[in-house]
Amino acid sequence: MLDLGRTPVYITGVAETALGEVLDQTELSMFALAAREALAEAGLTTHDVDGILVNYMGEEGSVQVGEYLNIQPRYADSSDLGGAAFEAFVHHALLAVAAQRCEVALIGFASRQRTRRLRAVGEGSADTYSLTAQFQTPYGLPMPIGHYAMIAARHMHQYGTTAEQLAEIAVAARAWAARNPRAWSRDPLTVADVLGSRLICDPLHKLDCCLVTDGGGVLVVTNEARARDAAKPPVRVIGAGESHTHWHLAQMPDLTVSAGAVSGREAFGMAGILPSDVDVLEPYDSFTFTVLLALEDLGFCAKGEGGAFVEKGRLAPGGGLPAMTSGGGLSYNHPGALGVLLLIEAVRQLRGEAGDRQVPEAQVGVAHGVGGMLSTAATVVLARE
């Protein structure tokens, strides 16, 4: 039986990789440098690591990262839950550390998707054996934006959500980015700018979409004894949950309910908190709509009321629910999988080291990852000691 009171688990080190455009490193070297930096915060080195949890680091990713860093772990995980994998990895590491199956877990990811021009909107292979190639690819729905657009369109039809309300989310993210020196896009942004940007897939405009940058990050998850070595204040993991709903859009049980409804319930339940206890929220903002749906599914507002909830700068600096405080995937960086950067920002907010964007006296933070075609979700609740 998990007893986090008796066996507390902490994040004791975090580091971003190089961000933006990275020309002088590989994905593995980016990961290695971030791991070294995160472990230094934790008062540890690679020699202390006995758990590796990575996604998008190539085939059998943890094996490749383990070899590169000369780590032979006793707990390993390369599960692909898309961009939400990292919140799921905190869930897995929480259980593994609490059960004493490992002591020091590295979680992370690095990408050079921008400089290597790895993005493409097509999907699947020409092999019509696959279900995707038979039933989805021939209709030309761009991946991933078309899937998110179709889900957003249904929400708008069912609940009257508007494009202006979605744009408010991009505007809030940009206002936070203006306070973050590491953010990619820091110029002022208005609702009119978002609505005036090119429609990619109705109702999503270019400025409803996240950035495409290089980057990544690494976290260290460990136990109470090891947390004493940390150079920075440890942040406690008090809840985590994960789920997924579908692979093909036509199989999504309800287009207006994401896997976050389950991951949030699990994470908040484990932590014993309510949405009203959350001081800072780091929702996955691959698209503006991803945030709106998360707000509903995590219970910050009722189903269908996300549009009204985000109005009047609710998520922006000075608003009632500080969210996307780094500037998020919309304005800070989005290296293809954002989940690790959401966790890093939440940790920095809870340590009180977020500079001009610091949320005053933040005690409880939530990172909520979303992946695939709005297919996966994983939620982590963190608390300042």
Add this chain to the structure above:
Amino acid sequence: MSDHALETPYGDPLSAPFWDAARRHELALQRCLHCGAHQHYPRPFCLTCNSLHLEWVTSPGTGVIYSKTTVHVRVLPDLEPPYDVVLIELDEGPRLLGHVEPAGRIGDRVIVAFRERPGEPPLPVFRPLADTSPPG
């Protein structure tokens, strides 16, 4: 059974009846002989009641546009943007991705049609139903 897989290397062993029906311009769905639930794409047993006893039935192909997006970027070489992609909810319950020609709106009633494709079985698409009242 014919050596279907050798003749037409399209699809997979479970979906072969679906594409065979498409060649006849029919929309085929799996229906459970035990509980009557329809499902699509095909599975080896009924996801509703767990029965292994499934049959293929021809659907009238009627349903509603459940959601829709207009795509403004090029995805496929032979599909000129902008174009609409729709998610159809069939009257039997399952949903299918599709195109609607001419264009429709969310909530509009539609019926299946088939678009010929060189070297591949006809693709299910949809067209608006003039009568917009629900069936029955």
